[in-house]
Amino acid sequence: MTWRSWLKIGLLLAPGLGLILIFIGSVVYIAIAQSFGYYNLAGESGFSLEYWAIMFDRATYSRAISYSLYVGTASAFLAVAFAYPLAIWLRRPFSGSLMISAILKAPLLVHGLVAAFLYINIISYHGILNQLMQWLGIWDGPHRLQNDRNAVGVLILQTWKNMPFALLLLAGAVQSISDDVLDAAADLGAGPWDRFRRVIAPLSVSATQAALVIIFIGALADFSFQVIAGPVNKQSLSQLMVFFKGYGRWNDAAVVAVTLMGLAIVGSGVLAVFSRFVMRGGRLK
C-alpha cells in the first residue's frame, strides 16, 4: 500500500479507534508508569523497581494472585459447564422452551451486589436454608455457611450470574448446527457423547472460547461478590488494590492493577488455546 492509502485509512479510523486508544491507552499507561514509581502522588516521582520488588515479597500478594486465578478459572469453567447441556437441550424449540430460556437469562437482570446480598440472606446462620435443613431433619443445628473458606459462595454467585451469558453465546453456536449434521453423526455410529465430542464441541469452539475468556476476566477481578460472600481470610486482587488505594498507596495499587491486567491477558490466552485444543480433539488447527 502507498503512504497515501495508509494516511487515508488512518484518518478514517482516527475518530473511533483513536479515541478508544487515547482513553484506554492513557489509563493503562498511567497504571504501568505508577507501578514503576512515576506519577507518585505522595512523594518523589522517578523510575524505581522498588514497588514491584517489595510486592513480590508480600505473602498477601501471591495469595491474592492464586486466589483470584482460582476464582476466575473455576467460575469460567463452571458457568460454561452448566450452560452447555442447557444450550443443547434448548437447541430445538419445544413447547415451553422459550419460557425456560427466558427464565434462565433472568440473572442477567439482577445486579451482582443485589444477588450477593440475597444469597447471604438465604444462607445466613438463621436464614431459610438453615431452617429448612433443620426442619427436614437433615441437620441437627444451624451451620455456618457464610464466607466459607473455599469461596464456594463466591463460585456459586459467579456461576449463577455468568451462566446465562455463557448460555447466550453457546446457544447461538449450537443452534447453528443443523439437525441433519447431527443425524448424520448418529447414523455413522456416534452416540450422544461422541456427537458432542466430535461435532458439537468443535463447531462451537469460538463461542466457548469467548464465554470462558470473558467470564474469566470478569471473575478474576471480582470485588463485590468477594466483599460480601467471600472468605474473610483471603483477599482477591481487586480487594488488595482497593486496600492499597484506601491508604493512598497509589504505586502499590498500580502494581496490583498491572498484575491484574497481565493475568487477564495471559490467562485469557491460555484458556483460549486450552479450550480450542481440548474441543477440537487434541488439535489446534
Add this chain to the structure above:
Amino acid sequence: MDAVSVRNLTMKFDEFTAVRDVSFDVARGEFVTLLGPSGCGKTTLLNLISGFLQPTSGTIEIEGKNVIGVPPEQRNTAMCFQSYALFPHLTVADNLQFGLKQKKLPHAERKARLSDVASKIGLGPQLAKLPNQLSGGQQQRVALGRALVMRPNVILFDEPLSNLDAKLRESVRLEIRAIQREYKLAAIYVTHDQGEALAMSDRILIMKDGRIQQSGRPDRIYKAPESSFVADFIGGANILDATVIGQVGEKNWRLDTKMGELTAQSDTPPVAKELKICWRAEKAQFGSGDLNTVTADIAHRSFQGNYTDLFFTVDGALQRVQLGEEAGELSASITFHIRPEDIIFLEAIK
C-alpha cells in the same frame, strides 16, 4: 431373512400423515428404488428406517431384529442425505472416515477403504479440502462416499445424484451398483428420476401421498401399471376414459373412448365397465392397421433427437405419439394404429 422388513408403518406429524400403512421387504443384496413425486414421504420413510424419527405405528426389522426404539447409532444403516449434511469442520478425508473411526477400524483398513471410495467417486484430489471449498456436485459425492465407505447392512440413498451432470451421474450410478453388489448391501434408493429408477433397480416402489401405489420389477411397472398415476408417472402414458361395450373371444374387449372405438387384448378382464385405460406413446404404429386406427390433427411437435413427440388433443387432454424418421414427413395430421395388446386396463372410474 430380509435385510429390512417394514410392516404397517405410519408416521404422523400432528394432523398430517406423511407415511401411511406402508409395508415392504428388502432382501440382502437387493436394490430397491422409492419413486414418487415431491412431498410423498420418501425422505420421511428413510428417516424412519435410519431411526431419526419414531413411527406413530408399525414395525421395522433390520436383519430380523425389531429396531423400534433403537437409536440411529446402534442401527447398522448408513444414509446418504438429500441435504448432504457434511461436517463443516472436517476435511473431505475426515468426513469420509467419520464412521470408520467411530467403528474403531484399524488404521490400515481405514486408509484402504478411504482411497478406494475416493477414487471410485472421483474425489481423490479433493481429500484435503473443507466442504465449503467444494462444488455442489463434489459435496454430494462426499455425502455418497461417506455412506458407501461404511458398507452397512442397509444403505439408504436420498436422491444422491440430483446435483451431478448427466455424464457423471451415469458413471457414479455404475459405481454405486458395483459397490452395492460387491458387498451385498441392501439398498433403498430414493429418486424422482424415473429413468434412473428403471435403469438401476431390482425393484421399484412407487409412492404417492404416503402410500405405496405399486411395487415390482422395473419392466413390470412399465409394462403393466395398475393405476393411471403409475402409468403417467412412469413414462408418461396416454390415459383415456373407456366404457366396455363387449367381449370378443376370450381375451379381447371392445371399448368406447373419446378417441373412437378401440379393441384391447388383456389376460385379465377389466375391473369395471367404466374404467381408465392407457397406451404408450412409443407403441403407436405409423399408418393404418386392421384395428384401432386413429387419425388426428397435430397440435404441436417436439423434436427429441432420436425420435419426435407429436401431440394431439382428445377431448381437451393432450395425447402423445412417438415416431422416428417418419415424423418428418407429416405436416397437419397423423394416422396411426395401436395393437390391441398395447392397450392396458387401469383402475375403475369412480
